[in-house]
Amino acid sequence: MTPGPADDARHEARDLMERIVTGAFSSEVKEAAALARSRQQFEVALAAARSAGDERAVAEILDDLGYLAWRGAHDRDGALAHWLDAAARFEALDDRRARVATLLDVAELDVGHPWVAPAVADAVAAGLPADLTGEEDPVRLVIVLREAKQFDAARALAGALVDEALARDDAARAARMLGELGKVQDRQRDRAAARKSFERAVEVAEASGSAAERLRALLNLVDALWSAGSQPRARELFAQAQKIRGVPESLRTLRKIMAMAVK
Numbered sequence: 001m002t003p004g005p006a007d008d009a010r011h012e013a014r015d016l017m018e019r020i021v022t023g024a025f026s027s028e029v030k031e032a033a034a035l036a037r038s039r040q041q042f043e044v045a046l047a048a049a050r051s052a053g054d055e056r057a058v059a060e061i062l063d064d065l066g067y068l069a070w071r072g073a074h075d076r077d078g079a080l081a082h083w084l085d086a087a088a089r090f091e092a093l094d095d096r097r098a099r100v101a102t103l104l105d106v107a108e109l110d111v112g113h114p115w116v117a118p119a120v121a122d123a124v125a126a127g128l129p130a131d132l133t134g135e136e137d138p139v140r141l142v143i144v145l146r147e148a149k150q151f152d153a154a155r156a157l158a159g160a161l162v163d164e165a166l167a168r169d170d171a172a173r174a175a176r177m178l179g180e181l182g183k184v185q186d187r188q189r190d191r192a193a194a195r196k197s198f199e200r201a202v203e204v205a206e207a208s209g210s211a212a213e214r215l216r217a218l219l220n221l222v223d224a225l226w227s228a229g230s231q232p233r234a235r236e237l238f239a240q241a242q243k244i245r246g247v248p249e250s251l252r253t254l255r256k257i258m259a260m261a262v263k
Contacts, residue, residue: 006048013041020072023249059089104140111147154184171208179220215244
């Protein structure tokens, strides 16, 4: 598409979407209004892209609508419909990276979908996630492998991503991947290794300065400690987690759920 009102609509929609996902709005009313406005503006941009015959823009906007549907409105069916449509269009465009990234979104909601396993196999065979540029894509690839019970592959990939992040001095990224490594180890029933990964994630997250990663790491460790019978220590760490502010809505929700478990 050429620059114009449609581009303005898309930029506004994306900006609102990111603010919704990061919990930037001070009330549910304001967040709901932003969600409606973002959806409306994406639809304006989508109509313009279709009218112009711009298939790449159509695929990208459908991908955005899927993200908004799931992250913003928790609409599973709507998100899947948008993402599957986008994935098919990326395949027609011969854009493997975008197709794999979109199908990792699909896998988050339906890991058994028949398009997912071949996409994961393609990603691993091609040496991805180095070719995946989305911030969450490598994380989701580990999650898909874990949920598909390919534990050795998931563990190896998570470990490699930890090393890569540390080599780049990206403490926030390293903390996130240590948490994912711990979850894989936990699924393998290697509880000692999992606890060490969660403890290290807390240490690295503290050094990162990222409130979101500090909270994520603490919640993972609290869960592991509670399951291991170390309730006093788990409650102590959860009290620290309760004080962390400025985190995405998804983490705030997870914290609320855990609050009921550690009473």
